[in-house]
Amino acid sequence: MKMFMDMMKIWRNKSSHLFDMQTVSLKFIMVILWLITGGECRTVTVQTGGSVIIPCHYESKYNQHEKYWCYHYYEVYRSCSILAYANKTNGNVSVIDHPDQSLFTVTMRDLKDQNNGYYWCAVEIEGITFDVTEWFYIKIQSAPDxxxxxxxxxxxxxxxxxxxxxxxxxxxxxxxxxxxxxxxxxxxxxxxxxxxxxxxxxxxxxxxxxxxxxxxxxxxxxxxxxxxxxxxxxxxxxxxGKTHSVITVGCFYCYIKQSTIFVQLLKSL
Known part of the structure; x- marks a missing residue:
């Protein structure tokens, strides 16, 4: 079984762009699944005031689906606020989709202490269903570990x-x-x-x-x-790919031969 964090799914409320588990029981089930499958959250350290680029891979079958980057600092199993959609910039966050590589990249700039927290790469699935996500924890430090x-x-x-x-x-x-x-x-x-x-x-x-x-x-x-x-x-x-220089070499022999024929032609006149 793939790690739960790598294929985590969260409930999406399109109208508010806020993801909220409606019941305590559902939240409890999600926590238990995370524990028994040994889910992994990738932790990335960034220097205060610095930038980071996060790669978000997805299956090729989702190439044409909407992608986004979302965040929630507290109660990470409960809700997620969308920061930016693919191929758009919102404040210090830019998201670029690369469907030919089946990944999108998230660039976050000028990061401060308040940017610490859990973030999710997400691929939007149409209809009443869950979105496919991968989790990261961004840790801002004056001197990154x-x-x-x-x-x-x-x-x-x-x-x-x-x-x-x-x-x-x-x-x-x-x-x-x-x-x-x-x-x-x-x-x-x-x-x-x-x-x-x-x-x-x-x-x-x-x-x-x-x-x-x-x-x-x-x-x-x-x-x-x-x-x-x-x-x-x-x-x-x-x-x-390696670059190859194209060198054009004049045909000196051809020039001499043509000149000789021209001179002989003049003598015959």
């Missing part, structure tokens, strides 16, 4: 990248991994090997985790994250 030097990395096909993930002393002894959002495949620190690409994950034990990926292909493009303990820091990897 886990962060990355660059959250957007680009490289030519066949090239190499190095991603540096930073963590505070509190997380020195926590379990560390490098994972891909789409398939949730993870590699642990100390692992060196080859999947589709070659990779090496090392930890200096003093606040820096380094991930090196070599021989990258276009299909390796996507969203990854550094996982340190219960915290994550997202990274977007873009692998582009």
């Amino acid at each position: 886990v962060s990355v030097m660059s959250s957007n990395v680009s490289v030519d096909e066949g090239g190499n990248i190095s991603v540096q993930c930073l963590y505070t002393s509190t997380y020195e002894n926590k379990h560390k991994q490098w994972c891909r959002y789409e398939d949730k495949g993870c590699y642990t620190v100390g692992i060196t090997g080859t999947s589709q690409y070659s990779f090496k994950i090392s930890d200096d034990g003093r606040g820096s985790l380094t991930v090196v990926m070599s021989g990258l292909m276009k299909s390796d493009s996507g969203w990854y994250y550094c996982s340190v303990g219960d915290l994550q820091a997202p990274v977007q990897l873009t692998v582009t």
